[in-house]
Amino acid sequence: xxxxxxxxxxxxxxxxxxxxxxxxxxxxxxxxxxxxxxxxxxxxxxxxxxxxxxxxxxxxxxxxxxxxxxxxxxxxxxxxxxxxxxxxxxxxxxxxxxxxxxxxxxxxxxxxxxxxxxxxxxxxxxxxxxxxxxxxxxxxxxxxxxxxxxxxxxxxxxxxxxxxxxxxxxxxxxxxxxxxxxxxxxxxxxxxxxxxxxxxxxxxxxxxxxxxxxxxxxxxxxxxxxxxxxxxxxxxxxxxxxxxxxxxxxxxxxxxxxxxxxxxxxxxxxxxxxxxxxxxxxxxxxxxxxxxxxxxxxxxxxxxxxxxxxxxxxxxxxxxxxxxxxxxxxxxxxxxxxxxxxxxxxxxxxxxxxxxxxxxxxxxxxxxxxxxxxxxxxxxxxxxxxxxxxxxxxxxxxxxxxxxxxxxxxxxxxxxxxxxxxxxxxxxxxxxxxxxxxxxxxxxxxxxxxxxxxxxxxxxxxxxxxxxxxxxxxxxxxxxxxxxxxxxxxxxxxxxxxxxxxxxxxxxxxxxxxxxxxxxxxxxxxxxxxxxxxxxxxxxxxxxxxxxxxxxxxxxxxxxxxxxxxxxxxxxxxxxxxxxxxxxx
Ligand code: PEP
Ligand code: MG
Numbered sequence: 001x002x003x004x005x006x007x008x009x010x011x012x013x014x015x016x017x018x019x020x021x022x023x024x025x026x027x028x029x030x031x032x033x034x035x036x037x038x039x040x041x042x043x044x045x046x047x048x049x050x051x052x053x054x055x056x057x058x059x060x061x062x063x064x065x066x067x068x069x070x071x072x073x074x075x076x077x078x079x080x081x082x083x084x085x086x087x088x089x090x091x092x093x094x095x096x097x098x099x100x101x102x103x104x105x106x107x108x109x110x111x112x113x114x115x116x117x118x119x120x121x122x123x124x125x126x127x128x129x130x131x132x133x134x135x136x137x138x139x140x141x142x143x144x145x146x147x148x149x150x151x152x153x154x155x156x157x158x159x160x161x162x163x164x165x166x167x168x169x170x171x172x173x174x175x176x177x178x179x180x181x182x183x184x185x186x187x188x189x190x191x192x193x194x195x196x197x198x199x200x201x202x203x204x205x206x207x208x209x210x211x212x213x214x215x216x217x218x219x220x221x222x223x224x225x226x227x228x229x230x231x232x233x234x235x236x237x238x239x240x241x242x243x244x245x246x247x248x249x250x251x252x253x254x255x256x257x258x259x260x261x262x263x264x265x266x267x268x269x270x271x272x273x274x275x276x277x278x279x280x281x282x283x284x285x286x287x288x289x290x291x292x293x294x295x296x297x298x299x300x301x302x303x304x305x306x307x308x309x310x311x312x313x314x315x316x317x318x319x320x321x322x323x324x325x326x327x328x329x330x331x332x333x334x335x336x337x338x339x340x341x342x343x344x345x346x347x348x349x350x351x352x353x354x355x356x357x358x359x360x361x362x363x364x365x366x367x368x369x370x371x372x373x374x375x376x377x378x379x380x381x382x383x384x385x386x387x388x389x390x391x392x393x394x395x396x397x398x399x400x401x402x403x404x405x406x407x408x409x410x411x412x413x414x415x416x417x418x419x420x421x422x423x424x425x426x427x428x429x430x431x432x433x434x435x436x437x438x439x440x441x442x443x444x445x446x447x448x449x450x451x452x453x454x455x456x457x458x459x460x461x462x463x464x465x466x467x468x469x470x471x472x473x474x475x476x477x478x479x480x481x482x483x484x485x486x487x488x489x490x491x492x493x494x495x496x497x498x499x500x501x502x503x504x505x506x507x508x509x510x511x512x513x514x515x516x517x518x519x520x521x522x523x524x525x526x527x528x529x530x531x532x533x534x535x536x537x538x539x540x541x542x543x544x545x546x547x548x549x550x551x552x553x554x555x556x557x558x559x560x561x562x563x564x565x566x567x568x569x570x571x572x573x574x575x576x577x578x579x580x581x582x583x584x585x
Pocket of ligand 2: 398452
């Protein structure tokens with residue numbers, strides 16, 4: 001029996017999770033770290049690697065056959081060569097030794113092999129070296145993908161136990177790949193509070209903790225585990241008493257949530273009746289089954305890229321039409337904002353090969369990609385256009401940098417049909433500081449504006465939202481950020497354009513108070529936070545929000561600003577708690 005181990009990390013998504021550890025394999029663009037396995041797991045691990053290799057070989061053979069039929073034997077030969085790479089006896093001998101004798105996890109053994117290929121050609125110069133290494137690596141990358149798919153199947157096929165996913169990095173792929181109903185919590189070595197993985201974990205309501213260096217190497221599948229998403233505490237090999245206490249706490253939280261959820265159908269407003277439209281951020285129509293749709297004014301952010309990420313290939317226009325209209329139909333008469341494809345950076349599409357970029361966050365992502373790859377963009381616009389009879393279609397562009405991009409996107413939209421005829425509303429996300437400063441020009445082009453504070457903060461402070469080494473500089477409540485947010489609200493108010501926020505700040509009590517206080521009329525957040533934010537807003541008057549927001553934006557540090565805002569939120573929370581208490585009887 002292994003010893004109890006208490007760890008303290010970064011709290012990412014609230015809630016309590018109790019279950020058994022499942023050490024998950026998440027291929028990232030980075031090097032796979034060296035993970036060791038137990039000796040009694042070696043045979044099983046070797047079988048996993050072999051199964052993945054066989055699956056990769058089978059898929060290569062299938063592609064080879066199709067290519068031979070369609071393009072001829074010569075073009076198909078490349079796949080034969082790739083299959084040969086996977087059968088190289090020397091490589092197999094190495095892998096066997098590394099897994100069975102040196103007890104490396106299968107994915108770490110493949111990484112060791114990839115490193116070896118890199119070294120072999122290290123001393124050669126020029127383009128050939130790169131392409132030889134790529135020829136040797138590519139087939140093994142396919143094996144890695146197969147391994148991770150096998151991993152997901154293993155998680156799905158286990159018993160009824162709730163799983164605590166433990167992984168190296170909190171990636172969006174990790175959060176979306178494993179069966180949501182089985183995942184009680186996620187624990188990772190790395191992953192910033194505002195990374196896309198974190199955003200998703202919160203939106204799925206999965207208690208999550210990161211910042212536990214090496215946890216994926218220390219934890220073992222099958223260990224009992226308790227995760228406290230609010231404090232960042234994780235207990236491996238938790239005692240039975242600890243598991244029971246955690247389950248009790250989880251039930252108490254469910255009670256509070258239940259009371260708040262019951263009151264959440266009331267329209268969002270402040271204590272003195274100023275309306276704040278509360279909408280949800282979703283990634284899939286599935287999300288709509290997880291909360292009461294009557295509690296929100298529609299969808300403020302549909303991250304459409306996840307429909308692309310979940311599939312083996314680009315969704316067709318028909319598939320997209322079906323997905324989009326199924327969301328619209330659930331919100332008759334209410335706004336649904338479809339954000340166009342926002343891939344790139346840390347949201348890769350595995351079937352879309354983008355160039356290796358030194359700075360992916362500053363690179364080819366979001367609208368930039370759509371404008372370069374217009375066929376893809378036009379297909380999405382077409383699908384959205386076709387859905388306009390199903391509800392209120394709002395099209396929103398991500399990662400806008402300048403007004404020319406917006407005009408270009410609009411002319412593509414017009415190429416499909418004139419705007420009036422289309423009957424869709426058109427808006428932009430403000431995520432890039434230059435776009436915030438160009439807002440007086442941008443508002444002339446659009447029907448609405450929504451601020452993506454997750455990216456805006458990253459770009460304003462020049463701090464990668466995924467990079468733990470600089471995460472202390474990622475400060476959404478820094479007065480510099482607050483002043484930009486206030487400026488955006490003012491420009492929109494002056495222009496008579498609705499301004500909303502769909503970044504994580506909108507679902508945080510301090511953020512919601514600030515944003516309402518500077519004039520944002522709409523907040524879009526994970527459904528999980530809707531009842532609490534609505535309950536808090538109902539307890540505070542607009543003049544208090546305005547004053548607190550003004551003082552926060554005038555302060556000189558994040559701490560000062562947060563102290564001011566949190567003084568308001570805790571007062572409001574006290575009142576909420578009193579009301580919930582009165583429901584206990
Ligand atoms: C944002 O950047 O704030 C945002 C809502 O978009 P995403 O988190 O999907 O990048
Ligand atoms: Mg963004």
